[in-house]
Amino acid sequence: MTAAYILGINMVIAGIFAIAFGVVATMNRNASGARWLSAGYATGIFTVLLEFAIPWQANALPVAVAIFLVYLLTLTFCVIGVARHYAVTSHAKYLGAIWLVSLLALPVTFTLPYGTLERGFLYQLPYFAMQVLGCFVIVRSGRREPLDLLLIALSLLAAFAYLSKPMIGWAVGMASASQGYMASTYAAISQMLGAITLVSLALVLLLVMMRDATAEMVARSETDVLSGILNRRGFDAHAEKALAAAREQAESVTLVAADIDHFKTVNDTYGHAIGDAVIARFAQLLKTAAGEGAVVGRLGGEEFAVLLAGSNLAEGRRFAESVRERFCAAPLAELGIDRTITASFGVAQLTLADNLFDLARRADSALYRAKRSGRNQVSLALGELTPKPPSPRTALA
Structure with a gap:
């Protein structure tokens, strides 16, 4: 298989993946990495x-230099894309350093005899550095899921x-000049390696983006838009997982x-816009007070729930009292509210x-009291309480 044939395949593959990432960017405006x-x-x-x-x-020198720089630009765009997707911002100085060293080394690189180690x-060192920088970006992001690894x-x-x-070229032999590169065995091997890395990296990157897009969609479907915390669906799903984990570790849990x-x-009195602001304020107070690891959700209207594993x-009770006191004392004048707004709480411990249904029923009964x-x-x-009357909150709201 000749190098020219493999090069043609690589060009088609590059075009396909350029279109694929472009489609991803078009479908998701937040996917700047895909662009x-x-x-x-x-x-x-x-x-x-x-x-x-x-x-x-x-004279092949100008074209050879152009190939080197254009391919370095290709890798640069890919590193930026990976960094954008993984939300890592500390890569710019390293990109600049690679480009500076590469440009300073150009006269030396292209003065040395063609085909020497x-x-x-x-020639290959800047490409190596770019690929290592891509690894550094992913590691820096902290993501450790199987696809990331x-x-x-x-x-x-x-x-x-x-x-x-360079070692492969030394072993199989290289052409005496750039013009003979396409006819060499080294070129076929080099382009084959390029095709393998081109396809494998692109496919995994697409899978990573599909995974993250799916996770984002799930998160949106489980998040209450007004308060920014979990909605009922999200709360139930995350609470079930938290209960299962707590049981495995023999931890106490309160709701x-x-x-x-x-x-x-x-x-x-104040309008629904102000009411929405109060809900958002209370939700953030719950989330902040609960901290990491807690499951915080808005179940509907002005009803909320917090699952505290390991408590x-x-x-x-101390958590609920703290939130109650802080909410009661919170100044609401900037919302146009000239009176105190309070909240009531019910607390139940897992038996x-x-x-989850039993635990929620007992916490609701305590809240009703x-x-x-x-x-x-x-x-x-x-302890076990008798079931509460139908729609008590409606009656007492």
Whole structure:
């Protein structure tokens, strides 16, 4: 299989992936990384076209330099795309350093005799550095899912593939000048390595983007738009997982049910926009006080729930009292509210016989007692309670 044939395949593959990443960027406006990757693979097509032009050059040096720089630009776009996707911003100075060293080394690189190990290593070293920088970006992001680890591994393999090329050229023999590159065995091997890395990295990157897009869609479907915390669907799903994990580790769990007192009056007096602001304020207070690891959700209207893994009934009560006091004391004048707004809480601890429904029912019963007893207080579920009457919150709102 000749190098020219493989180069043609590489050009088609680069075009396909440029279109694929472009489609991803078009379908998801937040996928800025895909746009850069599309630009990178599209730029790679020009590298192939320049490779085809070399045999026809009397002086191949200008085209050879152009190939080197265009391919370095291709890798640069790809590194930026990976960094954008993984939200890593500390790569720019390293990109600048690679480009500066590469440009300063150009006279030395292209003055050395064609086909020598020294020239080969100097030529491939910037590509190696770019690929290693891509690995660094992924590692810096902190992502350690299987696809991320696979992408790191493939990037490292691609990096060392660049460094192996001078040795391969030395072993199989290279042409005496750039114009003879396309007819050499080394060119066929080099382009085959390029095709393998081109396809494998692009496929894994697409899988990473599909995975993250799917995760983003799931997160959106589980998030309450107004409050920014989980909606009922999201809360149930995450709470079930938290309960299962707590049972495996023999941890205690408490559920805090919360309800903003007289919320209908707030809406009627100040308008729904102000009521929405109060809900958002209360939700953020719950989320901040609960901290990492807690499952915080808005179940509907002014009703909220917080699942606290690793906490007992006393700790759940302290959490609820803290939130109650802070919410009651929160200044609301900037919202145009000239009175105090309070909330009521019910706290229940998980028992061996409980599922999420049972735990929620007991926390709701405790909340109902808090509202029935005057509101702005915390009530505990100390044992099995009789089922609450139908729609008690509607009656007491």
